[in-house]
Amino acid sequence: MFTEERQERILKLLREQGKVYVKELSKAFQVTEDCIRKDLKTLENGGHLKRTYGGAILSQEYPLERDVIDRRNYHLDKKKVIAKKAVGLIHSNETIFLDISTTNIQLAKLLAQSKMKIFVVTNMIDILQILAKNPLITAIGTGGMMYQTVNGFMGATAIEAIRQYSFERAFIGSCGIDMTDLSVTTLGPEDGLTKKAAIENSRHSYVMMEREKFYFNESYKFTHLDDVHGIITDENPDSTIIKTLESAGVHLY
Known part of the structure; x- marks a missing residue:
């Protein structure tokens, strides 16, 4: 050969x-x-x-640090699959948190089309604009330091706002899983600590990510899979990873 x-x-x-x-x-x-x-x-x-x-x-087909505007249409079909699974977990009269995530943009679109009466807190401006179209949804922005690359708020002020709420569910974006210790990663502490605050103030929290992110991890570990309810993905990873997740008690949606 x-x-x-x-x-x-x-x-x-x-x-x-x-x-x-x-x-x-x-x-x-x-x-x-x-x-x-x-x-x-x-x-x-x-x-x-x-x-x-x-x-x-x-290899990643695009650098994760690219602006959120550039990432909105990347793997759009997969993000829609994940969003459809996520919306099925949400019930009327719940208070939920939607993290900065292009997948959560798709989830927000489904919520805006629904007839559910819900209370949504988010630190992403795109999501606020989408949810504003539905009068049944009360949408609250965290405020805080504005980061143009993600069109949202991160840092101390956003974290303080998040901590004022008790969420039934939080839907959290990720840059990948470190399978050596089952930690969930993102690009830096500002984003990571903001995500961590939402998880700590939620009864149920879910990591939203495409299948390929089981094979990548970024520099900042913001939580462990023990601390989340499960992972919502478009397609299951390979059998080796599934066995590792099952052994750790991690639920795949």
């Missing part, structure tokens, strides 16, 4: 599984582990994957 053909097959496996392991690839292609490591390095240099300890994961 030529090197290029082997690397194409590695990428195919990555797209199907989300993650590959050096030992398994070595056995599958009947080449040395060093040979596989060279393949992974070549593919990483080409921007196709990100090497991890013992293997590799798919």
